[in-house]
Amino acid sequence: MERILRIQNLSLTREGRKILENVNLVLNSGQVHALLGINGSGKSSLAYSIMGCEGYSPDSGKIIYDGQELNKLSITERARLGITLAWQEPARFEGIPVGKYVGLGLKKPDRQKVINALKAVALPAKVYGYRSADKTLSGGERKRVELAAVYAMRPRLAILDEPDSGVDIISLDDISRLIRNLAEEGAAVLLITHRKDFVDTADVASLMCAGTVIFTGDPHETRLFFEKRCIPHVEALGTQPWNESLPEVQAAFASNGELRSSNK
Amino acid sequence: MTQSSNRKHASGESPAWAQEMTQILDAYKLAGGDPEALQLPKVATLVINTNHILAVHEIPGVVIHAEPLENGVRADITVEPNTKVEQPIHLCFGVVPADGVQDIIANYEIGENATAQFLAHCSFPNAVHVKHNMKAHIHVSKNASLTYTEEHFHGENGGVEVYPFSEVMVDEGGQFFSTFALTRGRIGLLSIDYQVYAAANAVVKMTTKAYGFADDKVKVNEVVHLDGEKARGLTLSRVAVREHAVSQIFTTMEGNAAGARGHMDCTEIVRGQAVAHNTPLVVVRNDQAQVTHEAAIGSVNQKELEALMAKGLDEDEAVDLIIRGMIR
Ligand SMILES: Nc1ncnc2c1ncn2[C@@H]1O[C@H](COP(=O)(O)OP(=O)(O)OP(=O)(O)O)[C@@H](O)[C@H]1O
Ligand SMILES: [Mg+2]
Numbered sequence: 202m203e204r205i206l207r208i209q210n211l212s213l214t215r216e217g218r219k220i221l222e223n224v225n226l227v228l229n230s231g232q233v234h235a236l237l238g239i240n241g242s243g244k245s246s247l248a249y250s251i252m253g254c255e256g257y258s259p260d261s262g263k264i265i266y267d268g269q270e271l272n273k274l275s276i277t278e279r280a281r282l283g284i285t286l287a288w289q290e291p292a293r294f295e296g297i298p299v300g301k302y303v304g305l306g307l308k309k310p311d312r313q314k315v316i317n318a319l320k321a322v323a324l325p326a327k328v329y330g331y332r333s334a335d336k337t338l339s340g341g342e343r344k345r346v347e348l349a350a351v352y353a354m355r356p357r358l359a360i361l362d363e364p365d366s367g368v369d370i371i372s373l374d375d376i377s378r379l380i381r382n383l384a385e386e387g388a389a390v391l392l393i394t395h396r397k398d399f400v401d402t403a404d405v406a407s408l409m410c411a412g413t414v415i416f417t418g419d420p421h422e423t424r425l426f427f428e429k430r431c432i433p434h435v436e437a438l439g440t441q442p443w444n445e446s447l448p449e450v451q452a453a454f455a456s457n458g459e460l461r462s463s464n465k
Numbered sequence: 466m467t468q469s470s471n472r473k474h475a476s477g478e479s480p481a482w483a484q485e486m487t488q489i490l491d492a493y494k495l496a497g498g499d500p501e502a503l504q505l506p507k508v509a510t511l512v513i514n515t516n517h518i519l520a521v522h523e524i525p526g527v528v529i530h531a532e533p534l535e536n537g538v539r540a541d542i543t544v545e546p547n548t549k550v551e552q553p554i555h556l557c558f559g560v561v562p563a564d565g566v567q568d569i570i571a572n573y574e575i576g577e578n579a580t581a582q583f584l585a586h587c588s589f590p591n592a593v594h595v596k597h598n599m600k601a602h603i604h605v606s607k608n609a610s611l612t613y614t615e616e617h618f619h620g621e622n623g624g625v626e627v628y629p630f631s632e633v634m635v636d637e638g639g640q641f642f643s644t645f646a647l648t649r650g651r652i653g654l655l656s657i658d659y660q661v662y663a664a665a666n667a668v669v670k671m672t673t674k675a676y677g678f679a680d681d682k683v684k685v686n687e688v689v690h691l692d693g694e695k696a697r698g699l700t701l702s703r704v705a706v707r708e709h710a711v712s713q714i715f716t717t718m719e720g721n722a723a724g725a726r727g728h729m730d731c732t733e734i735v736r737g738q739a740v741a742h743n744t745p746l747v748v749v750r751n752d753q754a755q756v757t758h759e760a761a762i763g764s765v766n767q768k769e770l771e772a773l774m775a776k777g778l779d780e781d782e783a784v785d786l787i788i789r790g791m792i793r
Contacts, residue, residue, distance in 0.1 A: 254771050255767060255771070275780075276774035276775055277774045277777060277779045279775075280774060280775050280776060280777040284775075285775050285776065286775050291772060292766065292768040292771075292772045293769075294787065294790055295732075295791050295793075296790030296792070296793035297786065297790040305773065305776040305778065306776035306777050333790075354777075
């Protein structure tokens, strides 16, 4: 099991607001690592920081991938090192056929790989291959196309931002299998999800709260903790415990005997 | 009226004719046309080089009358009522020489309940000083449907001035779908002027696509009058300009009757020193009509760019792919 990504004390401010604070996280090749957290806890922001999206370069901290620091690299350079991201709400493209889009990350054009990737998300190439990846695709179809594009690339690190949301129940099994295949073929998968079954079948899970990773451990345990403690806590506060109350929240977690510390 | 299924050649099949035909077909191919389609017996065609009518082919229900003018051709094309034209009617207008003026006066009459598609290619592959004026009058009768696709190729010199003017009347329940594309080679100067009048329950959709560079100029003025109840109109403008090119897109949508619905949608991508303008004008004269518009002018969408870069494309490749997709 190879440690492919190490995030150290990563902090990010956007428009004067702290979005990520001292995030520490390690991802291993061949593992599905689930990332949980309530809406607005910073999961997508962390994904964009790893990918190198505009406006998400950290104020401090390091992202080390395969021994190399990523902070100065462009999205393209990161992608060429094997990192890719399936967006929570993927962009729409006028005039770019689904088949072409799915094949973009391939080193050389390969029709069969595109067909197989579409099949992996239960989209028949015959029906979808020549359609545009534009507004006419439904939300769920577009998400599956995005996953197929990631899958076709065979990345070494796949960040999947809620690949399950908006996808019908019948196709969820295919997606779950695709995620497992990615890991079995050696990729590290960072899986952002709100689905119980997706968390429980992961190899490891981390919990984000108020812009930081507060816990990493057994997926089932992490999920139970999230459900029992995190959500009621937010309900009690009426809002997310942002910056000022963060130490207090962390202290509350730390005082819980069952908890393990996050993987610094 | 001419006989159906009759392939006529204005100047017979002389060697000079054959040579000119070969040249215009090469030009036609450069504009994206398929010369083989022009030979199919089921396909109605009209082929014109400057003011020479090189080929006219009619099919049942499609009547083409063409006559030379001093600097061009006048063409009257009629699709008879209730005719369903299966294969698109192919039109080829070109100027093969480097210099010349071409005036095309075209009248399209689509009879009641008829359905027809036109595929027009205008090609000026060697143009250094070519001026092409097109004056079209299009009448889409009651419950008829016309799909008109026009692709241009203006060569690589930028020496073309093209002035397409169309007046389109769409009667009750009629449909008019048009696409104008100039996305290969230079543009030179393109100045489009469309006036469309839509009666009750008529549907109008007009798409304009252009890619300008060097000192190309694109000017589009489209006016859609939604005059009848429940008439619907949509204009889509997709333009990319780079280097010193300039685009000016003016669209007007008038909602003049109850239940009329109109929308104008403009995307222009600007690179380098190029300049893009967009002026949508909304006029509503009935309190039950509604017209909306949206526009995105400038750089490519950041999210689209990043999604492509996350697949390993560099920024230039990604921008190019987005532009090519948009004007496809
Ligand atoms: N440009 C910005 N300016 C200010 N705040 C921002 C900006 N972008 C994001 N945020 C905030 O950062 C926080 C984290 O957002 P993020 O999208 O990372 O959350 P998330 O955990 O992915 O949530 P969800 O489960 O809803 O997808 C949110 O509170 C959001 O409002
Ligand atoms: Mg998110």
